[in-house]
Amino acid sequence: MDKFTIENxxxxxxxxxxLKDVNIRMKKNRITAFIGPSGCGKSTLLKSLNRMNDLxxxxxxxxxxxxxxxxxxxxxxxxxxxxxxxxVFQKPNPFPMSIYDNIAFGxxxxxxxxxxxxxxxxxxxxxxxxxxxxxKDRLKKxxxxxxxxxxxxxxxxxxxxxxxxxxxxxxxxxxxxxxTDAKIRQAFATEIPDTTKIIIAQRISSVQNADRxxxxxxxxxxxxxxxxxxxxxxxxxxxxxxxxxxxSGDFDExxxxx
Numbered sequence: 001m002d003k004f005t006i007e008n009x010x011x012x013x014x015x016x017x018x019l020k021d022v023n024i025r026m027k028k029n030r031i032t033a034f035i036g037p038s039g040c041g042k043s044t045l046l047k048s049l050n051r052m053n054d055l056x057x058x059x060x061x062x063x064x065x066x067x068x069x070x071x072x073x074x075x076x077x078x079x080x081x082x083x084x085x086x087x088v089f090q091k092p093n094p095f096p097m098s099i100y101d102n103i104a105f106g107x108x109x110x111x112x113x114x115x116x117x118x119x120x121x122x123x124x125x126x127x128x129x130x131x132x133x134x135x136k137d138r139l140k141k142x143x144x145x146x147x148x149x150x151x152x153x154x155x156x157x158x159x160x161x162x163x164x165x166x167x168x169x170x171x172x173x174x175x176x177x178x179x180t181d182a183k184i185r186q187a188f189a190t191e192i193p194d195t196t197k198i199i200i201a202q203r204i205s206s207v208q209n210a211d212r213x214x215x216x217x218x219x220x221x222x223x224x225x226x227x228x229x230x231x232x233x234x235x236x237x238x239x240x241x242x243x244x245x246x247x248s249g250d251f252d253e254x255x256x257x258x
Contacts, residue, residue: 001027001028002025002026002027002028002069003026003027003028003029003067003068003165003166003196004024004025004026004049004065004066004067004166004196004198005024005025005026005064005065005066005069006022006023006024006025006045006063006064006065006066007023007063007064007066008021008022008023008062008063008064009021009022009023009045009048009061009062009063009064009065010022010061010062010063011041011044011045011048011053011059011060011061011062012058012059012060012061013056013058013059014058017219018041018044018219019041019044019045019048019219019220020218020219020220021220022045022063022220022221023221024214024221024224026196026198026212027196027211027212028196029193029194029195029196030196030197030211030212031188031197031198031199031209031210031211031212032196032197032198032199032210032211032212032213032214033198033199033200033201033206033207033210033212033213033214034046034198034199034200034201034207034213034214034215034216035200035201035202035204035207035213035214035215035216035237035240036215036216036217036222036236037217040216040217040218040219041216041218041219041220042170042200042216043170043171043200044219045216046087046168046170046198046200047087047170048061048065049065049067049072049085049166049168049198050081050082050085050087050168051072051073051078051081051082052087054078061073067081067084067085067166083162083164084164084165084166085164085165085166085168086159086160086162086164086166086167086168087159087167087168087169087170088152088155088156088159088167088168088169088170088172089155089170089171089172090152090170090171090172090174092148092151092152092154092155092172092175093155094143094144094146094151094154094155095143096142096143096144097142097143098139098140098141098142098143099135099138099139099140099141099142099143099146099154100122100139100140102143102154102158103121103122103125103126103154103157103158103161104118104121104122106158106161106162107121107161121161122139123136125157125158125160125161126154126157127187127191128156128157128160128187128188128191128192129153129154129156129157129160129184129187130153130180130183130184130186130187131150131153131154131157134150135150135154147175148175149173149175149176149177149180151175152172152173152174152175152176153173153176153180153184155172156169156172156184160192160195163195164195165195165196166195166196166197166198167192167195167196167197167198168198168199169197169198169199169200170200171200171201171202172199173201173206174201174202178203178205181203181205181206182205185206185209203244204227204237204240204241204244204245205244207227208227209227210227211226212224212225212226213225213226213227213230213237215230215234215236215237217236222234222236223236223237
């Protein structure tokens with residue numbers, strides 16, 4: 001069953017044609033991954049899925065984007081859309097408060113006062129983001145003191161609070177090492193199997209186990225398939241794989257921490 005359907009989509013920033021004739025189907029409860037060089041349109045496309053591009057002056061979109069067969073640019077309330085579609089960006093934005101309160105703040109504002117219930121929510125959310133074991137003894141410390149990779153995972157945990165039906169990760173694990181990235185992917189598989197995951201990544205290791213990988217280049221879809229299919233059939237994907245397994249890093253030569 002398709003969760004998102006994109007048909008004949010074009011996106012313009014003023015006169016600049018950023019996305020060109022995009023046609024994609026993303027399956028429910030599966031992982032769809034996007035990869036491609038910087039500036040190819042990956043983030044622009046994913047921001048359109050929860051209408052973040054509404055905030056960009058001069059942005060024009062043509063074509064059709066449907067969530068559960070409902071036109072998201074039609075009668076759908078944008079606030080309802082963003083509740084269903086959670087998004088975490090590459091640059092983390094933890095609140096200037098404790099790790100615990102970063103998670104508990106939202107539930108408190110919605111009327112949850114029980115310490116026991118808040119404790120349960122905090123632990124569950126941090127486990128879902130594969131960071132509970134690292135932070136369980138530091139919950140009263142400021143979130144601003146965390147490493148970049150830890151802040152990214154804290155923001156993922158915060159996004160999961162709303163139990164979104166779709167979770168979009170825009171290179172949101174770029175600051176973690178490959179072992180930690182693997183832990184996050186394993187946690188997603190076991191803790192939130194009923195959430196549709198859509199990810200952007202620069203590392204092949206972050207996308208190779210996705211159910212479907214989409215290669216983008218110059219605002220267009222360059223290839224769609226599994227890791228094995230793209231290795232055999234897609235020149236861009238194969239070149240990136242060979243460069244990374246050869247030790248030259250990812251597209252943007254980014255490092256990582258935990």
